Amino acid sequence: MVQVIVLNFVPSLKISLSTQFCNFSASIYVFFNKEGCFKMKFYNFLLFSLMLLMLTACGTDEETYSGTTASIDDFSVKNTEASSTEGDFIYRLVSEKEEYESGGPVELYAELEYIGEEDSIDIFHAGSAFFFPMEEKTRGYQLDYPMIEPLLTTTLTKGEPLREQYAGSGAYSDQDDDRYIEFMKQLTSNQFPRGYYVVNGYADFFTETADGAKTNYEIHAEIDFKVVDK
Numbered sequence: 391m392v393q394v395i396v397l398n399f400v401p402s403l404k405i406s407l408s409t410q411f412c413n414f415s416a417s418i419y420v421f422f423n424k425e426g427c428f429k430m431k432f433y434n435f436l437l438f439s440l441m442l443l444m445l446t447a448c449g450t451d452e453e454t455y456s457g458t459t460a461s462i463d464d465f466s467v468k469n470t471e472a473s474s475t476e477g478d479f480i481y482r483l484v485s486e487k488e489e490y491e492s493g494g495p496v497e498l499y500a501e502l503e504y505i506g507e508e509d510s511i512d513i514f515h516a517g518s519a520f521f522f523p524m525e526e527k528t529r530g531y532q533l534d535y536p537m538i539e540p541l542l543t544t545t546l547t548k549g550e551p552l553r554e555q556y557a558g559s560g561a562y563s564d565q566d567d568d569r570y571i572e573f574m575k576q577l578t579s580n581q582f583p584r585g586y587y588v589v590n591g592y593a594d595f596f597t598e599t600a601d602g603a604k605t606n607y608e609i610h611a612e613i614d615f616k617v618v619d620k
Contacts, residue, residue: 490615
């Protein structure tokens with residue numbers, strides 16, 4: 391709220407104005423003396439300029455709080471399937487649809503297939519070998535994919551892909567914006583809000599030979615999809 395205070399000119403008077411706009415506060419001291427109207431007009435001009443600056447900052451803060459930086463119509467879906475090969479492994483990332491209904495789940499999965507010379511191979515990884523970090527482009531939100539980190543072993547059989555379905559993710563703290571917290575709560579339940587999402591997925595694991603030699607792998611692929619109101 392903006393308050394406008396009209397002050398009558400009084401010679402040799404110091405006036406202190408304290409004001410607060412959004413999260414910005416300031417104290418303004420204005421001096422008048424017997425030289426009269428010229429100085430009063432000059433200080434009024436300075437006061438007006440400062441108020442305008444604070445109002446502009448206030449508007450910027452509200453725009454940031456709204457969380458909207460672009461329209462979903464500014465984006466188009468490019469890839470719902472992607473794959474990458476590194477060494478003896480193929481990593482695949484898939485969205486079942488280009489568009490999903492807001493408030494519902496999205497159907498994503500990742501696969502890792504062994505194509506080497508052996509019948510099978512052991513891989514070592516954290517709670518899962520698959521990560522599904524995303525970015526929601528209309529809000530500019532980065533959506534991390536937290537992972538528990540025990541050391542697990544999975545045996546891959548040649549020609550039989552290991553598949554994992556995405557089941558929701560997200561993390562937030564009490565210090566985050568309320569809208570961001572509500573957004574992340576929906577994601578953790580796999581109930582996606584409207585938006586344009588880019589998934590920067592990857593498989594992270596290592597292999598180990600009989601003599602203890604390790605080979606680390608981090609194989610990436612990118613897909614995208616939209617969530618719309620229907």
